[in-house]
Amino acid sequence: MQEFLQGRIWLRELLPFGQEAVDGLIRDGLIGTVPGITTVRKWHGGTASRCNRCLSEDARHFHAFNCRKCGKICRYCRHCLNMGRVAQCDELLYWSGPDLPPAGNAVLAWKGRLTPLQERAAGELEESLLARRTHLLHAVCGAGKTEILFGPVHRLLSEGKRVCIATPRTDVVLELLPRFEKAIGETVIHGLYGGSGHGDGLAGLVIATTHQLFRFREAFDAVIVDEADAFPYSFDRTLRLAVRKALKSDGVLAVVTATPSPSILSEIGREGRRSVIPVRFHGHPLPVPRAAPLFGYRKKISEGKIPERLKTWTLERLRKEEPFLIFFPSIPLMEQCLPLFSSLDAGIGAVHASHPERRSLVMALREGRVPGLLTTTILERGITIPRLQIAVVGSEKTVFDRSAIIQISGRAGRSPEHPDGEVILFHHGITPEMDAAVREIRRLNLEGRKTFGMPAL
Amino acid sequence: MECLLCDSPVSRPPTWKGLFTDRGKSRLCPRCEEGFVPAEGSPLLGDWDGTPYEGALDAAVSLYVYNDAMKNYLRQYKFLKDAALAGVFSDAIRQAPILKRRKAVPVPMHPERLSERTFPQVEEMLAFAGIPFVPLLEKTTARNLGKMGREERRASEPLFCLAENAEVRQADYVLVDDLYTTGTTLHHAAHVLKNSGARSVAALTLIRA
Numbered sequence: 001m002q003e004f005l006q007g008r009i010w011l012r013e014l015l016p017f018g019q020e021a022v023d024g025l026i027r028d029g030l031i032g033t034v035p036g037i038t039t040v041r042k043w044h045g046g047t048a049s050r051c052n053r054c055l056s057e058d059a060r061h062f063h064a065f066n067c068r069k070c071g072k073i074c075r076y077c078r079h080c081l082n083m084g085r086v087a088q089c090d091e092l093l094y095w096s097g098p099d100l101p102p103a104g105n106a107v108l109a110w111k112g113r114l115t116p117l118q119e120r121a122a123g124e125l126e127e128s129l130l131a132r133r134t135h136l137l138h139a140v141c142g143a144g145k146t147e148i149l150f151g152p153v154h155r156l157l158s159e160g161k162r163v164c165i166a167t168p169r170t171d172v173v174l175e176l177l178p179r180f181e182k183a184i185g186e187t188v189i190h191g192l193y194g195g196s197g198h199g200d201g202l203a204g205l206v207i208a209t210t211h212q213l214f215r216f217r218e219a220f221d222a223v224i225v226d227e228a229d230a231f232p233y234s235f236d237r238t239l240r241l242a243v244r245k246a247l248k249s250d251g252v253l254a255v256v257t258a259t260p261s262p263s264i265l266s267e268i269g270r271e272g273r274r275s276v277i278p279v280r281f282h283g284h285p286l287p288v289p290r291a292a293p294l295f296g297y298r299k300k301i302s303e304g305k306i307p308e309r310l311k312t313w314t315l316e317r318l319r320k321e322e323p324f325l326i327f328f329p330s331i332p333l334m335e336q337c338l339p340l341f342s343s344l345d346a347g348i349g350a351v352h353a354s355h356p357e358r359r360s361l362v363m364a365l366r367e368g369r370v371p372g373l374l375t376t377t378i379l380e381r382g383i384t385i386p387r388l389q390i391a392v393v394g395s396e397k398t399v400f401d402r403s404a405i406i407q408i409s410g411r412a413g414r415s416p417e418h419p420d421g422e423v424i425l426f427h428h429g430i431t432p433e434m435d436a437a438v439r440e441i442r443r444l445n446l447e448g449r450k451t452f453g454m455p456a457l
Numbered sequence: 458m459e460c461l462l463c464d465s466p467v468s469r470p471p472t473w474k475g476l477f478t479d480r481g482k483s484r485l486c487p488r489c490e491e492g493f494v495p496a497e498g499s500p501l502l503g504d505w506d507g508t509p510y511e512g513a514l515d516a517a518v519s520l521y522v523y524n525d526a527m528k529n530y531l532r533q534y535k536f537l538k539d540a541a542l543a544g545v546f547s548d549a550i551r552q553a554p555i556l557k558r559r560k561a562v563p564v565p566m567h568p569e570r571l572s573e574r575t576f577p578q579v580e581e582m583l584a585f586a587g588i589p590f591v592p593l594l595e596k597t598t599a600r601n602l603g604k605m606g607r608e609e610r611r612a613s614e615p616l617f618c619l620a621e622n623a624e625v626r627q628a629d630y631v632l633v634d635d636l637y638t639t640g641t642t643l644h645h646a647a648h649v650l651k652n653s654g655a656r657s658v659a660a661l662t663l664i665r666a
Contacts, residue, residue, distance in 0.1 A: 060459065065540035069575045078541060085538045087575070 003202045005031065005095040007162065007219025007246075009053060012091045014084045022093065030097035036090035037062070037075050051077035053086050054214045055241040079238065080214050082194070094217050102204035103188055106157035110150050110183035115283075117451065118148050121275040125254060126152040129222050134272035135254040136264070140444055141381075141410020142280040145256055146176060149224065150183045157187055157204045161221035164206045166213055166243060168233035170194065171382050172226060176207050210239045216246035223247055224254045227381060228264050229403045240267065258410060259403035259440070279448035284419030286441050287412045289392075289405060291434060294426035297393060301333065306340045310393065310426055317372060317389055318345055323365050324372035324389040325379060327408060329397035334374050337393075341374060350374040380407040386415040395425035395434055405437035460486035461542055462530070484545055492526025496665045500637050505644055508611070513647035515657045518555045519637050519665030520546070527664055531635070535578055543581035546663060550586040550633075555661050559631040561590040564646055565617070567599040579633055582663070590633070593623040594646055607639055616645040625653035637662040 001017050012033075015022060025031045040050045040057065048057045056079040067074030070089035077086050086092065114122060121137055128135035129152055139145050149165070156163050165180075167173060170193040177191035190199035192208035210225070210233050223243055225233070233239050247253060255264055268274070280286065297307045306314070310326075317324040326341075328334035331352045341348045347370040351358045358378070364370045366385050373379075377399055390412050392400060400408075405425070412421030425434055460467050467486045475482060483490060496519045505511050521527060534542040550556075563579040571577055583590045594617045602610055619625070632646050637660070647658040 063539075063541040065576055065581070067575050068571050068577070074575070076538075076540070078539065081533070081537055081539055 001025065002030075002095060002097065002100060004198070005093065006099060006202060007095065007216055009034075009092050009094045009215060009217040011036070011053075011084050011086060012093055015093065025097075026093075030095070031093050032096035033091045033093055035088065036086035036092055037077060037088040049075050049077075051079060051086055052092050053077070053083070054080035054238050055245060056080070056238045083214065100202060101160040102157075102162055102202050104186045104204060106154055106187040106204060107185045108150065108154040108183065109185045110147075112147060114147060114151075115144070115281055117277050117279065118144055118281070121277055122148045122151045124273060124275040125149075126155050128273045129156060129252055129254060132250060132252045134252060134268050136260060136268045136272055136274045137254065137256045137277075138260050138274060139256070139258060139277035140280060140286055140448075141258045141407060142282075142286075142384075142414045143258075143277040144281040145226070146179055148277075149226075149256070150180075153180075153205065153224070154184055156222055157184065162204060162206070162219060164208060164213070164216075164220040164223045164246060165226055166208055166210045166223055166246075167226040168210050168230040168239070169227060169382070170209055172230075173207050173209055175382060176226070180205065180207060210242060213239075213242040213246040216242075218248050218251075219246050220251055221248055222252050222254065224256060226256045228255045228257045229259045229261050229407075230381060231377075234261055234263065234403075259406045261403060276447070278444045278451065280414070280419075282416035282419055284413065284416075285445040285448060287409055287421050287423050288441050288445070289409050289423040289425050289434075289438055291395070291425045291427055291430055291438075293428075294393070295428055297426065297428060298333070301336055301340070304340065306337070306344075307426075310391065311344070313391055313424065314341065314344055314372070321371070322387050322389045323368065323385055324391065325365075325383075325411065326372065326374050327380070327390070327392045327400075328374060328376055329394040329399050331376055333394070334376060338374060345371050347371050348374065351379065352376045353378045377404055377408075380404055380411070383411050384414050385411075387418045387421065388412055388414070389421055390423045392423075392425045395427045396429050396431045398433075400425075401433045402436045402440065405434060406440060409437070409441060458484075460484070460489055461545060462486075462489045462533070480551075481548060483548070489526070492524070493530075494522045494524055494526075496520060496522045500640060500662075500665055502640070505640065510644040510648050513644050513651055513658065514632075514640070514660050516555065517637065517640070517643065517660040517662070518553065519662045520549050520553065521664050523636070523664050523666040531664075535574065535635075538575060540576045540581060543576075543578070544585035546582065547586040550582060550661075550663070551588065553661055555631055555659055556588060559629045559659060561588050561661075562593050562630050562632050562646075562650070563590050564632055564634040564642060565592060565594050565596050565620075567596040569599045579635060582635075583633060591623075593620055593625060593630075594618070594649060595620040602638075602641060610639050610641040613641065613645075615649070616642060617649045619649060619653055623653075625650060625655055627654060627656050629657045629659070630655050631659045631661055634660070634662045636664050636666055638666045 034052050037049050039047050042048050049062045050057045061079040062075045064073050064075045074088045125135055153163055173191055173193045188201045188203040189205045190203040192212040294307050300307045334350055338350045349361045349370055351361050365373050409423045412423050413419045458467050461484045465486050500517045533539045566577055597618050632643055643660045650658050
């Protein structure tokens with residue numbers, strides 16, 4: 001039972017063990033209990049409910065009902081409902097006995113080579129993690145972030161520490177898991193995301209979505225948050241609290257991102273270290289997005305016409321047979337556009353978060369079976385397709401903030417053979433966020449040129 | 458306000474009525490609402506002809522068909538025990554004509570299952586809709602009909618008895634339940650009420666499977 005419960009915080013009803021065994025361990029003081037929901041005093045003197053699993057204190061997340069189990073008016077948390085309901089009369093259990101070290105003796109099986117910049121960053125990260133100092137790894141899209149992590153993660157594992165790589169997106173977990181399994185041998189690695197199961201044994205390395213960290217408590221010596229700027233981590237306070245909760249009291253936090261937001265910077269704090277990799281692994285500069293006016297595009301589209309500039313751009317891509325992505329701010333607008341684009345080329349498809357064939361459509365684009373895709377911001381990260389050309393329609397909308405535009409631009413020119421690609425922002429008025437994104441990319445390119453002697457823009 | 462099912466923000470134009478009452482304000486976003494398809498026609502009661510339960514039910518109405526949206530709703534409401542979802546169909550239930558001039562009787566749960574579920578799902582729905590109801594029945598078996606086959610269900614032992622101190626009058630009753638599958642539950646319940654002197658017994662279910 002210790003293997004399962006150590007570092008976790010779990011609803012008593014959902015524990016896969018007999019209740020008598022659990023009661024025995026509670027009496028022996030090896031398992032601690034807390035009520036599911038507690039009432040906390042706020043700074044303004046009022047009270048609020050707090051869910052002890054997800055740490056939400058938002059009144060909208062709690063619902064009170066007449067409970068027939070405890071016979072009272074009982075509150076439960078709707079925020080983490082999908083993990084099994086936590087109500088006021090439920091008990092959460094955690095392991096409070098002495099900790100076991102994770103099994104196995106990790107071996108670094110990865111034999112690739114790092115660029116000098118990657119190597120420097122990896123060294124700095126490892127140093128910070130060992131000195132228990134928060135660290136920010138700011139590496140541009142396509143800098144090879146995962147490879148940088150192998151060394152430091154292996155070092156921590158070989159010292160018998162438990163490490164977690166957390167990321168807001170399930171897609172990223174699915175991508176990282178096989179790479180780490182290949183790179184680091186002789187250790188238990190768990191990949192946790194919604195619907196993944198809980199894994200067997202005591203894992204040294206856990207690769208999980210940030211949501212899954214709700215289920216952990218004082219578990220890890222180090223948590224590395226990857227893609228920390230992605231939705232919903234950047235918006236949801238409880239996810240940041242979950243990361244803190246999953247850390248041991250002397251644990252250390254590291255953040256990996258391409259676009260550090262002010263909230264990430266504040267999380268790192270003053271004493272945190274920072275390493276910056278301003279160039280991609282192939283040494284070429286990031287493509288700088290170009291703004292192009294597309295005034296009144298919404299009206300034009302609802303009239304059933306593709307705005308002229310967008311049409312020219314798309315036809316040009318089709319003629320040159322370059323794969324392209326066109327980002328839209330919302331699903332309805334994208335679906336309105338799909339038939340219009342289909343009349344240009346019947347192969348053009350559209351993807352969004354709940355699209356059943358999302359993966360296969362992206363594969364088709366990569367293999368050249370479809371000429372291009374319309375998409376929402378769901379494809380803003382994690383996509384690597386050579387020669388990809390990018391257009392953003394309605395880049396003035398709030399979903400396209402600074403970090404989204406930087407990420408989207410990072411999709412272009414990722415392969416060493418075709419290091420340039422076009423990123424064009426079709427807008428109905430330039431926003432400060434667009435300016436900030438362009439400025440940031442220019443700054444990074446400038447910095448990169450200094451370190452590497454790259455050609456000027 | 459956020460949608461109860463998908464958590465996306467819902468904004469509707471303010472109305473004068475909305476200032477004074479929550480009635481008629483949907484707790485769902487339009488997208489989620491579209492997923493629920495109203496059922497047409499009524500369940501076939503003729504299936505029960507020739508059994509002891511023939512004629513136990515005088516009428517039956519279901520509000521929605523059992524589709525994926527409904528399946529997800531029931532999963533969240535009953536399996537994840539999300540009691541807040543009891544109010545989702547309040548308006549539809551309140552407007553059901555079959556409830557007019559009839560006394561509502563919720564189909565009860567077995568006490569054991571009730572303490573597992575922590576709330577009685579049908580009674581919660583009626584309470585949210587503001588419909589007065591009388592708990593006349595008691596469930597005698599904790600077995601789950603959902604795990605039985607069609608024939609097994611029909612041949613099962615009586616599922617209900619009258620509750621203690623229950624007073625069945627010479628009146629019109631309407632049984633309320635969440636699902637109508639083969640109608641076993643409702644026929645058994647109606648049979649008990651009829652035998653105790655009810656004038657007529659109708660049934661209202663949220664879903665017809």
